[in-house]
Amino acid sequence: MKNYSKISISEEVRIELHDKLGLTGAEVSINTLPAGTSVPFVHAHKLNEEIYAILNGEGSVEIDGEKIAIKSGDWLRISPSAKRQFFAAHDKAIKYICIQVKADSLIGYTQSDAIF
Amino acid sequence: MKNYSKISISEEVRIELHDKLGLTGAEVSINTLPAGTSVPFVHAHKLNEEIYAILNGEGSVEIDGEKIAIKSGDWLRISPSAKRQFFAAHDKAIKYICIQVKADSLIGYTQSDAIF
Secondary structure, eight states: OEEEEEEESOOOOOEEEEHHHHHHSSSEEEEEEOOOOOSOOOOOEEEEEEEEEEEEEEEEEETEEEEEEETTTTEEEEEETTTTEEEEEESSSSEEEEEEEEETOOOOOGGGGGOO | OOOOEEOOOOOOOOEEEEHHHHHOEEEEEEEETTTOOOOSOOOOEEEEEEEEEEEEEEEEEEEEEEEEEEEEEEEEEEEETEEEEEOSSOOEEEEEEEEEEETTTTOOOOTTEEEE
8 A cells, every 4th residue: 555645625515535545544524414404314333433523514413312512613522332413503504524433442642653 | 431522622733632532543633834834853653544634724745755735625644654744835824634543443434333
């Protein structure tokens, strides 16, 4: 495998990067929900922690029955077993990144994993 | 551990989310390099694949001696062993997300890891 890969993202509704970039430790998707819409299902995960970054707009996420307001600049971690569903605001779209990683897979990071 | 955690990000130069969100499968940082500056060192990693998303601005990254132009909307995967250094453009700042994950740690994702 080449030592790096790069792509430029345009304005599609959903893009998945795992195959495009050859990722081996995560799946990353960039998603847009138009105003008044939601992800059409509730889901949880077997092994994967999810990390969400809200890039633009606002909306909410329902996690195990609790409704949480979200807006541009917010970041969330969601445990694998939590049941989740994302919603755009009724009058605003929401654009977000979703990062899937295997829970408890990280060993070291930053100083403890870096080589200078 | 609670089934989720959430924070709102302001405009600091560098924020690290691992401890703030209780991440277990990744470290995520949000970084800004002012115009004309760079990360002050070259580094590689022992175990971690890095995934970069350019949020705003432009600049370049040198990977194993190869200079690659980067701008808002670009995403990169960099192998653990690659030697890397990020630079802002001489006249523009660059803001980016860096995601560290253990290379080869992802087992399933999306359909193969989801529970409906």
